[in-house]
Amino acid sequence: MTISRELIRGFKVRQDCIDKVKTVKKTVMMKLNKTSQDVFAHELKIAPSTLSNFLNGKNVAMETFQLICKHLDLNWEEIADREDNYISSSIQQSIQQSFPQTSTPYNPIEYPEGPVARDSSFYISRPPKEEDCYREISKHGALIRIKAPEQMGKTSLLIRILDRAEIQGDRTVYISLKEADNQCFTDLNKFLRWFCATVSRKLKLENRLDEYWEDDISCNMRCETYFEEYILPEIGQPLTLGLDEVDRLFAYPDIYGDFFGLLRYLHEEARRANIWQKLRLVLAHSTEIYVPLDINRSPFNAGFPVDLPEFKTQQILDLAQLYQLDWCDEEAAKIMSIIGGHPFLARLALYHIARQDVTVNEFLQTAASESGIYSQHLHRLMSALEKQPELLVAMREVAKANHPVQLIPEIKFKLQAMGLVKITNPGVIPSCELYRQYFQSF
Incomplete structure (x- = not known):
């Protein structure tokens, strides 16, 4: 059975309940110490314009209507305008029947926040990037370098490479340099101790830094020894190490040259020593390397480079389908005229359009404004x-x-x-x- 979009378009607050709803909203915001309605809207993960529509008796998506009522501790059935928006139980059953068990399971739309989880159906591939990476990570002493601006999908790809490494039998460790506090960047010795300790902890190994941290050898050699004589033999399996946000080191000239030189050295050692064939590295960074680095000690001109491109039209359409939007090239072109093929911006746009927070035309008019979904x-x-x-x-x-x-x-x-x-x-x-x-x- 086909269900009319008009029947499921959503609810609006009854005219005689609007003043009550606005009073409740003010009380709740005061209790939560929220001074701005926009901030409150963003905490609900809806557009400010959607909250404004709700408060002024305009139509919003049914799911959004219920969400706002829940956070305002309101009974949505008591304040909904039933005459225009009533959805009977028989219609709700028909909606459920439109997604029969024998067909592809219905995916609730997913709010775009942070990396796309590795078990999420909302990940959009950018062939042949993924398959290239999966092939490379199977090689001894692999080094993969993922480059793309912020929120372009580097971490989402990185966690999938680590997942593939696990499938092939590797132990894996993910480290974002955002995990380190400022004290870790005081000098090279502190940074390398933090690095080694973090790898040990994530592998659930005992911290034995003091045993291997000899005073008479260089900091890089201490780190190398810790991996060569303790971590790699102890786990007895190859180790795939994913380092995210490595750009953070660019602000620390006393650290980045030696650390990046160490990574390059360990990658090259895989050609000589069997133990280092068990270490595979995946680095993710946001831009070209603009700090001075010795080309012979840089990992950024070695290994396998991966530049993540923006989404193309077909990938926008694939994403729209995941959000249950029946789009053609025309709708995709309108969205891309504002955001290009930026993955995160596309996901956020399609999320709000799918929830009927905004129409495509409203999106085009308000995208860069304070009331838009990107505020x-x-x-x-x-x-x-x-x-x-x-x-x-x-x-x-x-x-x-x-x-x-x-x-x-x-x-x-x-x-x-x-x-x-x-x-x-x-x-x-x-x-x-x-x-x-x-x-x-x-």
Whole structure:
């Protein structure tokens, strides 16, 4: 049975209940110490415009209506406008019957937050990248380098490579350099002790650093010895080590040269010593390497490089299908005219459109505004740029120019790492229309 979208389009608050709902909302926000309605909306993982529609008696998706009522401790059945939006039990049964057990299981739409879990059906492949990585990680002493700006899917791919390594019999460890506190970057010795201790803990091995940390040898050799004489023999299996957010080291010149040199050395040792054939490395970073590195000691010109591209039209359509949206190229083109093929921005757009928080046309009109679905994302980017004023000045210049802009390498690559710009031969341009519109207004 086919169900009309009009029958399941959602609910709205009854006109005689609107004042009551607004009063309850104010009380709840005061209890939770929320000073902004937009902040409250984002905590519910809905667009501010959707919350405003709810509070003003306009239609919102049924699932969203119930979610808001739950957080406001309201009985949704008591305040819903039944005349326009009533869904009978027979219609609800028909909705369930439209997803019979014999067909593909219905997937509840998934809020896009952080990496795509390895068991999620919402991961979109970018062939042949995944298969290339799975092939490489099976090799002795493998080194894979994943490069892409923030929120482009590096970590989602990294955890799938680690999953494949587990399937082939490796022990795996995932380490994000964001896990380390600032004290770990005081000097090379502290950093390497943190690194070795973290690997030990994640492998559930006893910390034996003091036993192997000899004073008379270099810090890098202490780390090498700890792996060669303790960790690798102890686990008795190959070890695939995934290092995420390695860009964080670029801010510490007393550390990054020696540590990256160590990784390159261990990768090359796999050609000579059998023990190092058991160590496979996967590095994820957000931009080109703009810090000075000896090319003979850099892991970034060795191993297998993986540049993650943006989604193409078909991948946007595949994602739309996962969100139960029956789209054609025209709808995908409209979305891409604002965000290009940025994976996270695409997921967020399709999530809110699927929930009927916004229509495609509303999305096009409000994407870069304070009331749009990206307001929290844009505020985060602005906050990050304000901490580095030279980046904010440069981004405003790029957004307002009608031609590629020349920037010094460090600023150019930092903006690229944040996903804000694309680097072309003549210069730098905004990575998508969303960022052009938003930063033009400042």
